[in-house]
Amino acid sequence: MARPRxxxxxxxxxTAAEERLPFLDGNTQLEEKSYGQQQQYHGLHxxxxxxxxxxxxxxxxQFIFTVIxxxxxxxxxSGARSSIKADGRDxxxxxxxxxxxxxxxxxxxxxxxxxxxxxYTDLSTESGMAWQGLxxxxxxxxxxxxxxxxxxxxxxxxxxxxxxxxxxAVPGVFHNLHCLRHMKQELFKExxxxxxxxxxxEARVEHTKHCMEVLRxxxxxxxxxxxxxxxxxxxxxxxxxxxxxxxxxxxxxSLLDSTKGKQYGYEEIIPxxxxxxxxx
Numbered sequence: 001m002a003r004p005r006x007x008x009x010x011x012x013x014x015t016a017a018e019e020r021l022p023f024l025d026g027n028t029q030l031e032e033k034s035y036g037q038q039q040q041y042h043g044l045h046x047x048x049x050x051x052x053x054x055x056x057x058x059x060x061x062q063f064i065f066t067v068i069x070x071x072x073x074x075x076x077x078s079g080a081r082s083s084i085k086a087d088g089r090d091x092x093x094x095x096x097x098x099x100x101x102x103x104x105x106x107x108x109x110x111x112x113x114x115x116x117x118x119x120y121t122d123l124s125t126e127s128g129m130a131w132q133g134l135x136x137x138x139x140x141x142x143x144x145x146x147x148x149x150x151x152x153x154x155x156x157x158x159x160x161x162x163x164x165x166x167x168x169a170v171p172g173v174f175h176n177l178h179c180l181r182h183m184k185q186e187l188f189k190e191x192x193x194x195x196x197x198x199x200x201x202e203a204r205v206e207h208t209k210h211c212m213e214v215l216r217x218x219x220x221x222x223x224x225x226x227x228x229x230x231x232x233x234x235x236x237x238x239x240x241x242x243x244x245x246x247x248x249x250x251x252x253x254s255l256l257d258s259t260k261g262k263q264y265g266y267e268e269i270i271p272x273x274x275x276x277x278x279x280x
Contacts, residue, residue: 102258104251114243121184123191131181137259138174139266141166162268173255176218179211 119130143166147154157167170178185192186208193200229242 102254104254105248106251107246108249109246110243112242112244123188131177131184134177135174135181137256137263138170138178139264140169140171140259140262141264142169142262143167160269162264164264164268166264168264168269171259172218176215179214182211183208 119127121127141162141164144154147167154167161167182204186204189196189201189204193204196204224247226245226247228245230239231242232239
């Protein structure tokens with residue numbers, strides 16, 4: 001017997017609904033999963049795109065930061081150099097205008113007897129003339145402009161300008177030579193000052209102490225770092241140093257040439273009655 005039509009219809013409707021709902025649910029999950037994957041893909045794509053865009057900016061920022069740091073360091077170093085120059089120490093190494101343009105340097109390799117030559121150590125007329133030749137041009141006239149180039153306060157001259165203009169000055173190297181000559185004279189005081197008084201002797205002793213300190217400070221300030229061979233003499237039972245090592249030296253004649261025409265007369269600073277006792 002055939003089933004009633006209504007029952008078949010409900011069955012068909014139920015089956016259709018039963019088949020349709022799982023299909024709809026499954027389709028929704030697939031669509032949601034597919035959408036999520038698409039979102040994840042687009043997110044990753046955007047991240048990669050952002051990285052590609054932002055990395056140059058990050059590198060540029062690091063570069064700018066590095067440049068700023070280096071600029072600050074250079075400025076501080078330059079400031080330190082300027083402060084050194086302002087107090088005169090740096091300018092002493094590279095005098096800008098007084099003597100430097102005419103001064104020349106040369107590499108010399110001295111002979112073995114370089115330190116044993118008697119011209120400046122003997123007690124002779126030739127030795128005295130040689131020393132006088134070294135010191136003849138020590139007294140220099142320096143202008144206000146040249147003083148300013150060396151960053152030296154003009155007030156150090158206490159307003160004592162030379163009658164013919166400018167100020168009296170002596171380059172440090174000539175002061176050192178003056179001190180060496182003074183110490184030689186004191187070493188052979190009986191030869192140079194046989195009739196000096198006790199007061200004069202005491203004054204020269206104090207002057208000698210002054211010169212020793214002048215030379216110590218000058219040697220340390222302008223340190224010669226030439227490595228000299230040091231050996232031991234079995235015959236003399238002492239150590240000795242050999243001078244035969246190349247070093248850069250100032251051409252002394254070029255220095256003398258650079259000071260020509262800059263001298264002043266001692267009568268401009270020394271009372272006439274004391275000129276015979278010139279402190280050179």
